[in-house]
Amino acid sequence: MKKLIEPRTLKGFRDYLPAAMIPREQLIETAKSVYRSYGFSPIDTPALEYTEILTGKGGEESDKQMFRFEQGGRDVAMRFDLTVPFARFAAQNINELGIPFKRYHVGTVWRGERPQKGRYREFVQCDFDTIGTTSNSADIETLFIIHDLMVKIGFSEFTIRINNRMILNGLLEILGLQAQSAEVLRALDKLPKIGPEAVIKEMRGQGRLTQEQAEKVISLTTAQGSTATILNSLEQQLSGNACGEQGVQYLREIFQSVERAGIPGERIVLDPSIARGLDYYTGTIYETFLNQLPGIGSVCSGGRYDNLAELFTTQALPGVGASLGLDRLLAAMQELNLLQEVSTPAPILVTQMDKKYTPEYLRLARNLRLNGLNVEVYPDTTAIKKQFKYANRHGFKIVIVAGADEFEKQEWQVKELQTGTQTAVKEVALLEFVQGLLTSESAK
Amino acid sequence: MKKLIEPRTLKGFRDYLPAAMIPREQLIETAKSVYRSYGFSPIDTPALEYTEILTGKGGEESDKQMFRFEQGGRDVAMRFDLTVPFARFAAQNINELGIPFKRYHVGTVWRGERPQKGRYREFVQCDFDTIGTTSNSADIETLFIIHDLMVKIGFSEFTIRINNRMILNGLLEILGLQAQSAEVLRALDKLPKIGPEAVIKEMRGQGRLTQEQAEKVISLTTAQGSTATILNSLEQQLSGNACGEQGVQYLREIFQSVERAGIPGERIVLDPSIARGLDYYTGTIYETFLNQLPGIGSVCSGGRYDNLAELFTTQALPGVGASLGLDRLLAAMQELNLLQEVSTPAPILVTQMDKKYTPEYLRLARNLRLNGLNVEVYPDTTAIKKQFKYANRHGFKIVIVAGADEFEKQEWQVKELQTGTQTAVKEVALLEFVQGLLTSESAK
Incomplete structure (x- = not known):
């Protein structure tokens, strides 16, 4: 037998499983939508830069923590923040971009810090900046954005x-x-x-x-x-x-x-x-x-600066911006019970009782999707108990079941997992029925 | 004077400016929404892995192309695809995840290939897989997903x-x-x-x-x-x-x-x-x-495999999945004129004529945003001509203007950039008016 390789991640690095990744992705999407609503455009820069671009900007501490190596005779390093790459980006592209320039950037950064509780060597930053203007109007909007972002995430206090x-x-x-x-x-x-x-x-x-x-x-x-x-x-x-x-x-x-x-x-x-x-x-x-968790520190911080890119260009690029503390916010949301505990992005599971009807299960699910619902189909026709166990484990709200009896009557059984209520519904009425259940569910 | 550092990116790497990043981000968001609609959950894995995890899986060619280095005494490498990390991830976490397991993963990968036209050393992959089942139902859904994804992106042929x-x-x-x-x-x-x-x-x-x-x-x-x-x-x-x-x-x-x-x-x-x-x-x-561009090759490919993670676990993990060719699709969309040529995510620009009214410009823009519109405010009170030039350059559809006259009459001037039509609108009617313009605009 071949020797197996032990599956493991590097110290200070982590996998994101669905239960952690779903709220994370939602939070990032919320931030992007607020940034976009204020007219900020997305950009991206490479994970790797010439080391000379990155050194000496974040201070000696950052320099020591950089993941730096030689690649094809070049001295390269992984970005340790999004600000220095943005300075390089702005200096290089400002003529094409024009000013004022408003960008957001959601990207992974790497720091070889000593790993400790809640600190990782790989994390995501979520920045937005307005550059090329000294107008206080941009400062005011930066404040508005932070405010609207917090509200849209779900905070009021x-x-x-x-x-x-x-x-x-x-x-x-x-x-x-x-x-x-x-x-x-x-x-x-x-x-x-x-x-x-x-x-x-x-x-x-x-x-x-x-x-x-x-x-x-x-x-x-x-x-x-x-x-x-x-x-x-x-x-x-x-x-x-x-x-x-x-x-x-x-x-x-x-x-x-x-x-x-x-x-x-x-x-x-x-x-x-x-x-x-x-x-x-x-x-x-x-x-x-x-207000409920002041001890975790600031979850969104920033400010105005006189010159973004002085290491790279003689053109003065004053600006103002801030950065959302993703990991801190997610930890806070968890502590304040603001996160749904689910490991599926779909609230509805269509089970399969009889292989003969697979085309019907798949068709029904797809029709619901075409009406905007997220629906998963259990792939196997294993014992229905096992399929319900799967539904409970992942946090589905509604399970749809149909066997020979239901197909004869042209009905679907719709079961609400939280209450256990089961209702037989004709297919023509199914979409509206399920939408009603989900609306009352989310109102709870 | 301090010597400037030349702002430049590494060979084979690139910046994404807004005009390139906006459609890219939209395409990724579309793919994610379709994956989610089928019940696939997001995951993420580290950019860096122990080299032994990555070597020998993608063949000799991949091994040679890996960005590999020593870090704190460890032999590490940057992931060159999302499949090998997924195999490691599955072997490590499958007990917690349970089967069947459906995941999508949008992530950056790195390969030290010789750079050539359209080929970069850093690119994004966009995969989805169902593992832990041999049921043909999962294969059928994989096909449905590819189909629905292509339609949602905007293709019919x-x-x-x-x-x-x-x-x-x-x-x-x-x-x-x-x-x-x-x-x-x-x-x-x-x-x-x-x-x-x-x-x-x-x-x-x-x-x-x-x-x-x-x-x-x-x-x-x-x-x-x-x-x-x-x-x-x-x-x-x-x-x-x-x-x-x-x-x-x-x-x-x-x-x-x-x-x-x-x-x-x-x-x-x-x-x-x-x-x-x-x-x-x-x-x-x-x-x-x-159908219009068969020569660019397959834009979404995949298949069924018997065993995802045999290097890492004795547990057989059969599965089926596919990968969306992001760069190829974007190139095709560009060629087929399916991309909007804009460098702003906002269709509306509120200009500033008089600093005295800054709170009014900012308030108006924010009220439109609270009603779901993306609105940018020009930060400075420079010459209105310059602000219009900015609007044209970035592809705004509507420009809103108000000076002392308008504030006296409590009106806003709304200008459609494409037609040049300008209309004075009372603020109470503004939202509906602007929404109407944007709807007729997108219907064109």
């Missing part, structure tokens, strides 16, 4: 926290602290964890700020109250500084448009403390939290 | 050619030529190119068949006439041979179900000459041709 990096930059300009910007940001990042006192201490130490300067930074970033109150307070503190005032103005415009569009105000929160990393973002910033 | 490998195997059994099966198949493969005389010559030479044996093979595989005539002729020639008779019976059942389901008979053709490769398929075989 969520908070999008926004800020603008120009606000803190304005204060640092006023205080003459532009050179210490990195230290200030690094300290502020720890605010939720260590509290204002410790942040002030770190700013005084590492950042060489005075107590008064540090307190001003804390005062600005922890302003409390209604959106109007915070905006007024920020305006006061930044008075006379062009950069800071512009930041406040952009935020004001965002809240005006939110209100005008009828987006529930409590879902959009101004949070002057958020910064999202040290150097990439330069304007509006977005983070999205589920 | 196509031919699915089917055959069953048991027919030729039956004849070879009768003639005592099982040992020469490979030589016979290799010669028959050349039938369309070199004709029957040359095939007979090759079978006599390489295959060591007698003239009479070779003529019998040719007679069987080139039977002409109606489906019924061919089936009867095959039955006669294979009379008394269990394997051959079973093959004919399976084909009869397929044509019965096709007729019963109301699938146009001329689209399904029995072709006893097709074999599709030497050793993988063992039963029904499928090839699909576009």
